Amino acid sequence: MSYYDISPDGMKIMMDMEKYTKKSSINRAVRELIKIRVSQINGCAYCIDMHTSDARKLGETEQRIYCLNAWDDCDFYTPEEKVALELSEHITLIPTKRVPENLYNRVREHFDEKQYVDLVLIINQINSWNRISIAMGNTP
Template identity: 50%
Template sequence: MSNSESLSRVALKKITPEVSGAMGALHGAAVSAAQDAKVEPELLELIRIRASQLNGCAFCLDMHTKDARAGGETEQRIYALNAWRETPFFTERERAALALTEAVTLVHDGHVPDEVYAEAAEVFDEAQLAALIWAATVINAYNRIAIATRMVPGAYQPVQRKS
């Protein structure tokens, strides 16, 4: 069966609205924790994009690259995110968050190494670290939902932020 002939997948929001709502509430709580900890929204988008790249989630990549651009992120940094270690485009803080995101996303490859956690702990306080871990956890869950249900990318449009 080709992708164009793929099997119809379950509509999670329709079939399990209470669980979908709980997932939305978890996302909202994670965003609030990040705001309270003064984690930049732009950094959260980098986390979401990087985890989605690692997981191969086309739907989330479409959504979060659009959101990042709407938030002022440059095309150059979005395109280079997959090779962030080899570029000069990311700050020490962003690099630590990206390394932590990769470790959380690829937890099966050796858990979250002490050196990765220590590097993040040097540039983020405990509330910020907690917010980063929650952000990575939530996007990983959303990646799995979008991939399992074959959510189709392309139609998403970012909400215009108020100045």
Template identity: 50%
Template sequence: MEIRLDYMKVRPESLQTLLKLEGYVQKSGLEHKLWELIKIRASQINGCAFCIDMHTKDAVAAGETEQRLYLLNAWREAPFYTESERAALALTEAVTRISDAGVPKELYEQVRKHFDEKQFVDLIMAINGINCWNRMAISTGMIPGEYQPAAKK
């Protein structure tokens, strides 16, 4: 496998734009382990091997358990996720597949039981961010396997 093109070299501004969004979410106060679950779940739906590889490694470095990572694509049937994580994961799926059914009122209300208005916006920004990263990685042919987390978070 070969990368199609290195978008970071071709248009460094594109990377800076994505990093700005990443910085916003990082400063939002969204719990780091939840953010990694969101990134992994959206990446699973989108089929982004590069991002799945990266974010499972980051999640482990942040203290996430292998069991929860292994079962993430079947989170509805696994008892290892909190109600707020379940709400965020359901929102992740709905926003990632927005053209299927939008974000139904019932889901919005479920998420709002666990997250206030600002946190809801932050969740949407986090979900949109990873969806953008997925699309860049898939479109440019980024190859999984080489990423190593910087440090335990």
């Protein structure tokens, strides 16, 4: 199904958000790690394939890509990456009604207010892409 042709206005909104998140001050490597991890959680093979390829082009190592599903047990992710991944998992899995204060405070140790908002938008954007790709039957 060519959903870009069927709903160009809806897909334009998605692409406009994508353009915004690409311009954020969040490091591109961090953005790709978030996209891979969220796509792993959601089981979106299409997005996992796309974003692991993008991460490799940025110089990401195989070890860091392969270990993303166990990032919290690895010492080769930076504190900034770890807190971004923790926030990504929290928002994707929605275990509580809000981000816990201690997580928010740890995120703010590495990211300013604007970056926090941008992180939330990046996380929500990849969740939306995952759901679109899965619903439309996209495969790598």
